[in-house]
Structure formats: C-alpha cells, structure tokens
Amino acid sequence: MKVIVDFCLVPIGVGVSASKYIVECVRILNGAGLKTNLHAYGTNIEGEWDDVFSAIKCGHERVHEMGVPRISSTIRLGTRTDREQTMEDKIRSVQEKLHGE
Amino acid sequence: MKVIVDFCLVPIGVGVSASKYIVECVRILNGAGLKTNLHAYGTNIEGEWDDVFSAIKCGHERVHEMGVPRISSTIRLGTRTDREQTMEDKIRSVQEKLHGE
Amino acid sequence: MKVIVDFCLVPIGVGVSASKYIVECVRILNGAGLKTNLHAYGTNIEGEWDDVFSAIKCGHERVHEMGVPRISSTIRLGTRTDREQTMEDKIRSVQEKLHGE
Amino acid sequence: MKVIVDFCLVPIGVGVSASKYIVECVRILNGAGLKTNLHAYGTNIEGEWDDVFSAIKCGHERVHEMGVPRISSTIRLGTRTDREQTMEDKIRSVQEKLHGE
Numbered sequence: 413m414k415v416i417v418d419f420c421l422v423p424i425g426v427g428v429s430a431s432k433y434i435v436e437c438v439r440i441l442n443g444a445g446l447k448t449n450l451h452a453y454g455t456n457i458e459g460e461w462d463d464v465f466s467a468i469k470c471g472h473e474r475v476h477e478m479g480v481p482r483i484s485s486t487i488r489l490g491t492r493t494d495r496e497q498t499m500e501d502k503i504r505s506v507q508e509k510l511h512g513e
Numbered sequence: 514m515k516v517i518v519d520f521c522l523v524p525i526g527v528g529v530s531a532s533k534y535i536v537e538c539v540r541i542l543n544g545a546g547l548k549t550n551l552h553a554y555g556t557n558i559e560g561e562w563d564d565v566f567s568a569i570k571c572g573h574e575r576v577h578e579m580g581v582p583r584i585s586s587t588i589r590l591g592t593r594t595d596r597e598q599t600m601e602d603k604i605r606s607v608q609e610k611l612h613g614e
Numbered sequence: 615m616k617v618i619v620d621f622c623l624v625p626i627g628v629g630v631s632a633s634k635y636i637v638e639c640v641r642i643l644n645g646a647g648l649k650t651n652l653h654a655y656g657t658n659i660e661g662e663w664d665d666v667f668s669a670i671k672c673g674h675e676r677v678h679e680m681g682v683p684r685i686s687s688t689i690r691l692g693t694r695t696d697r698e699q700t701m702e703d704k705i706r707s708v709q710e711k712l713h714g715e
Numbered sequence: 716m717k718v719i720v721d722f723c724l725v726p727i728g729v730g731v732s733a734s735k736y737i738v739e740c741v742r743i744l745n746g747a748g749l750k751t752n753l754h755a756y757g758t759n760i761e762g763e764w765d766d767v768f769s770a771i772k773c774g775h776e777r778v779h780e781m782g783v784p785r786i787s788s789t790i791r792l793g794t795r796t797d798r799e800q801t802m803e804d805k806i807r808s809v810q811e812k813l814h815g816e
Binding site: 416417418420428429431432434435438439449450451452453454456458486488490492494499500502503505506507509510 | 720721732734735737741753754755756757759791795797802803805806808812813
C-alpha cells in the first residue's frame with residue numbers, strides 16, 4: 413500500500429532549535445530511497461507504507477540517540493485505492509486550477 | 514520503543530458519516546492487544562511502536578476493503594527515553610495540577 | 615459557526631514536562647465558557663469559532679508569559695452544516711456501534 | 716503575535732477530489748495578504764495570528780458555501796518570542812545543514 417505522508421518532528425527538552433534533528437531524519441528518509449520534499453512545517457514523504465514508517469521509526473530512534481529525551485511528532489497520511497497519485501500530482505492539481513482561471 | 518499515539522481517521526468519498534469505519538479500526542486496535550481510549554476527535558493508543566503502526570496499517574487496509582476509496586489520517590506520536598509514562602500518567606499529571614490548587 | 619476542535623500544545627525550550635502549561639490552557643478554555651474534555655494527547659473543545667480560537671490564542675500568549683520561548687501546537691478542527699453535533703454525539707455514535715453488535 | 720501555520724483542509728461528503736476547495740482557500744489566504752506556500756499535504760501560512768485565523772475561518776465558510784457539508788482540517792501552528800523567524804528561515808536552517816556537510 414502506497415502512502416503520501418507529511419511528517420513533522422518536534423524534539424523536547426533540548427532547547428529551541430530543531431533543525432539538526434530534522435536534518436538527520438531527512439537523511440534517513442532519503443537514505444531509505446523515499447521521495448521527500450521539505451517545507452516550512454514538515455516534510456512530505458512518498459513511498460510504500462512499510463518503508464515510510466520504518467524510516468520514521470529510525471528517525472525517532474536516531475534523534476533519541478543524539479540526546480533528545482522526548483519527541484512529539486505529527487503525521488498526516490493519505491492512502492487511496494481509486495487511482496495512483498504522486499506528491500507532484502497533488503500539487504499540480506491545485507496549481508493548475510489556481511492559475512488556470 | 515514504546516509510543517503513545519493519537520490517531521484520527523477520515524474516510525473520503527463515502528458521505529459524511531465516519532463512525533462505522535472508526536469502529537472497525539478500534540476493533541482492530543483492541544484485537545491487537547493495544548490499550549485504547551476513544552475521544553471526540555480520535556483515539557489514544559499505547560503500545561510498542563511496531564504493534565501500534567501495524568494495527569494502524571490494518572485499519573487503513575480494512576477501511577479500504579469496506580469500500581472507502583480515499584483515507585486521510587492524522588497521527589500525533591510521542592516517544593521518550595527519560596522515563597516510562599502511560600496514557601493514564603499523562604492525564605493524571607494534568608488533572609492533579611488542575612484540581613490541586 | 616460552531617466547531618469541534620482537538621488542541622495539543624507542545625512547549626519547546628523548557629525541559630520535558632508540559633503539564634503545567636497545559637493546565638493553564640485548560641483553565642483559560644474553561645474560563646471562556648467552552649466545553650472541554652482532556653485526553654492523553656490533547657484536549658477536545660466545543661464552541662463558537664471565534665470563542666474557541668480566541669481562547670487558544672490566549673493560551674499561547676499565557677504560556678509565553680510563563681517563560682516558554684517557543685510553542686508548537688496542533689489542532690484538528692471540524693465544522694459541518696448538515697446538522698448539529700456535539701462532542702458527546704460523536705463519541706456515542708462510535709460507542710453504540712462498538713458495543714451494539 | 717506572529718504565527719507560522721501549516722493548514723490542511725479535508726472536505727467530506729463530496730467525493731474524493733479536494734483540489735477545487737483547496738484552491739478557494741489559497742485564494743482567500745493570498746487575498747488577505749498572507750504569505751503562503753503550497754506543498755503536497757497542506758499550505759504553509761505566515762502572518763499575524765488574527766489575520767491568519769480570520770482567513771482560515773473564511774476558507775471554511777467559503778467551502779461550506781460551495782456545497783461541502785462537512786470539513787475536517789488540521790493545523791500545525793508555531794509561535795516564538797525569542798526571535799523573529801520566517802518560513803524561509805526555517806527551510807534554510809535545515810537546507811544549510813543538510814547540504815553543508
């Protein structure tokens with residue numbers, strides 16, 4: 413089952429900066445061969461369910477190893493059986509309507 | 514790695530009512546031996562990472578089998594390495610402060 | 615416009631414990647006359663749109679005043695025009711199907 | 716109080732396609748003078764708290780007027796008092812670390 417996910421990790425107990433932990437997660441996601449796209453409040457991910465959630469789990473484990481005692485993440489996740497759809501398809505579908513009129 | 518999760522599934526393309534699909538997911542979660550607690554905008558889940566996400570995947574698969582072409586779920590997920598904490602601990606920690614003064 | 619909201623506030627930069635900040639938010643929400651229900655990963659809120667979001671804003675302001683430099687919150691929010699529905703209705707709708715068979 | 720928000724609207728009860736409703740919301744947000752950035756699972760928004768939430772409310776109202784009986788949205792929202800930070804700052808902070816090593 414393919415999923416499109418939006419993943420946002422918040423490290424707790426290590427000050428106000430999250431970027432070095434997010435970088436590690438993005439590396440893990442990319443290293444797992446997943447398509448990713450970073451935005452200002454999370455990361456879009458596309459792939460097979462097991463691959464995506466296995467990489468997100470690795471991200472949590474790695475961030476804890478880096479010394480973060482507590483993590484609160486949020487995930488949006490979409491699956492569909494009616495047709496194939498990529499992250500680019502989703503954006504294009506909105507952009508075309510937005511600029512098409 | 515233990516997780517506390519808050520899971521909210523939104524079926525798309527099958528009318529306005531979601532409850533029969535949510536019921537199926539809660540049954541799958543409970544059937545997997547996970548602790549769950551239903552609220553008005555999702556379900557709290559506590560368990561081992563792999564067990565929790567395996568059950569959530571089963572939930573998505575089952576809801577698609579029931580005829581739902583598209584699902585958009587949201588998940589909050591918390592992990593911590595500093596100490597053990599249950600769902601009851603989290604609620605008690607707030608309730609005690611709320612009523613203690 | 616009435617809304618049912620699920621609100622989860624994560625204070626960043628002040629250690630691993632969030633409960634004293636959540637308590638302040640719940641007091642503000644209750645003080646604003648909103649119906650609330652606390653669970654293990656957030657708080658359900660029911661009320662008029664402007665009242666709910668005004669109280670959530672007060673919560674953020676108050677938590678910053680308490681010394682928290684950064685906050686990352688997540689909100690689920692539902693509106694509907696087909697019929698009135700309370701938080702209790704939503705839970706009952708699932709519980710009845712869950713136990714009814 | 717400035718906020719950076721990530722907003723994802725899911726229309727319920729009108730079939731599987733959400734794009735025409737999302738387009739309307741993006742137009743309302745842009746028309747309100749807010750900075751926005753569309754991604755594959757939502758829209759980043761930057762602005763003053765009241766402006767942002769007023770525009771999101773307009774979005775819900777407009778989507779209901781278009782015939783959608785039920786909407787479930789999710790919002791991530793970040794505020795900070797330690798320093799000013801834009802959406803571009805957040806992305807750059809991660810990108811520099813990602814490519815800098």
